[in-house]
Amino acid sequence: MRIRDIGGEFKLIERVTRAVKNKNVIVGIGDDAAVFEFGNNNMVVTMDTLCEEDHFSRRYFTPKQIGIKAMESNLSDIAAMGGRPLYALLSFALPQDVDVETMDGIYDGLYERSNRYGVDIIGGDTTHSSAMVISVTLIGQVDKEKITTRSGARPGDIIRVTGPLGASTAGLKLFVDNRPGFAAVKLKHTEPSCRLDVSEAIAGTATAMEDVSDGLASEVRNICQSSGTGAMIYRDKIPVEPETIEAAKSLGEDGVNYALFGGEDFELVYTVPPVSADRCPGVTVGEIFSGSGVYLEDKGERTRLSRFGWDHFNA
Numbered sequence: 001m002r003i004r005d006i007g008g009e010f011k012l013i014e015r016v017t018r019a020v021k022n023k024n025v026i027v028g029i030g031d032d033a034a035v036f037e038f039g040n041n042n043m044v045v046t047m048d049t050l051c052e053e054d055h056f057s058r059r060y061f062t063p064k065q066i067g068i069k070a071m072e073s074n075l076s077d078i079a080a081m082g083g084r085p086l087y088a089l090l091s092f093a094l095p096q097d098v099d100v101e102t103m104d105g106i107y108d109g110l111y112e113r114s115n116r117y118g119v120d121i122i123g124g125d126t127t128h129s130s131a132m133v134i135s136v137t138l139i140g141q142v143d144k145e146k147i148t149t150r151s152g153a154r155p156g157d158i159i160r161v162t163g164p165l166g167a168s169t170a171g172l173k174l175f176v177d178n179r180p181g182f183a184a185v186k187l188k189h190t191e192p193s194c195r196l197d198v199s200e201a202i203a204g205t206a207t208a209m210e211d212v213s214d215g216l217a218s219e220v221r222n223i224c225q226s227s228g229t230g231a232m233i234y235r236d237k238i239p240v241e242p243e244t245i246e247a248a249k250s251l252g253e254d255g256v257n258y259a260l261f262g263g264e265d266f267e268l269v270y271t272v273p274p275v276s277a278d279r280c281p282g283v284t285v286g287e288i289f290s291g292s293g294v295y296l297e298d299k300g301e302r303t304r305l306s307r308f309g310w311d312h313f314n315a
Helices: 009-016 063-080 100-116 167-176 183-190 196-203 216-227 242-250 255-261 274-279
Strands: 025-027 034-038 041-051 084-094 120-128 133-141 158-161 208-211 230-234 268-272 283-289 294-298 301-304
Touching: 041 063, 063 084, 063 100, 063 133, 063 183, 063 196, 063 208, 084 100, 084 196, 100 120, 158 274, 167 183, 167 242, 167 255, 183 242, 196 208, 196 268, 208 216, 216 230, 216 255, 216 268, 216 283, 216 294, 242 255, 268 274
Parallel strands: 084 120, 230 294
Antiparallel strands: 025 034, 034 041, 041 133, 084 133, 158 268, 158 283, 208 268, 230 283, 294 301
């Protein structure tokens, strides 16, 4: 039986998850990062793995951009929990054709972004493989009152995102199709930026939060499943930049669908009571209701979504 036969990536996670026995664990499997008590501190830990020709390609990423994306994708998970990153460990599986200059470039990107956010790289591991694989483990801290999981959304909350979506997917498709132009859109794919600049401010007010790594529809579904609620997404409210719309049109596709079902934008999607919305940056794209399912409202018509974002085993 293949993983896709049981429902894909998220069903596999459900299948292998076991109850946590250590009472110091505050947040375990099933969120953007784990949180546990350590002495007088609340530690937040995450790990992401990037695979060549899946998350990046040496055909159109510079070595430095590979390092940037590896670090930013992990920093985004810390941001989604309301935490502050402190330390990183790096693991590489490298093909025989990778030279020292390529690794120098990758580390340039890793250090550029780790220095930006005050993160120290303190260790890791290196081995060989048929394709390049990079894993980054990040360790940070989070104030107890700012721990923000996927499970706190309540009926009546509104759904907000911190910035435009869809550009990373548009950039990827432009690269794969070998299309010229749209430099700013392509850069969103090769040099993403997490939202640590706003995450702590949101975490003090938001009821639930997640980073947009697998598409807006997928992230809203995750919040709803964890919170026991339903949601309505307003299609005409989803922020998509004009150049992303034009890039999608050049490919014969819809930029709003990239925002809904693409991913790797690394903006934050969060829920918040309407009375508190003005205290948090972003735009409103939907609302939480009592019930189940994620619906899309488009020109007055409401449709229950059956398609969501990226799944590694149902691509």
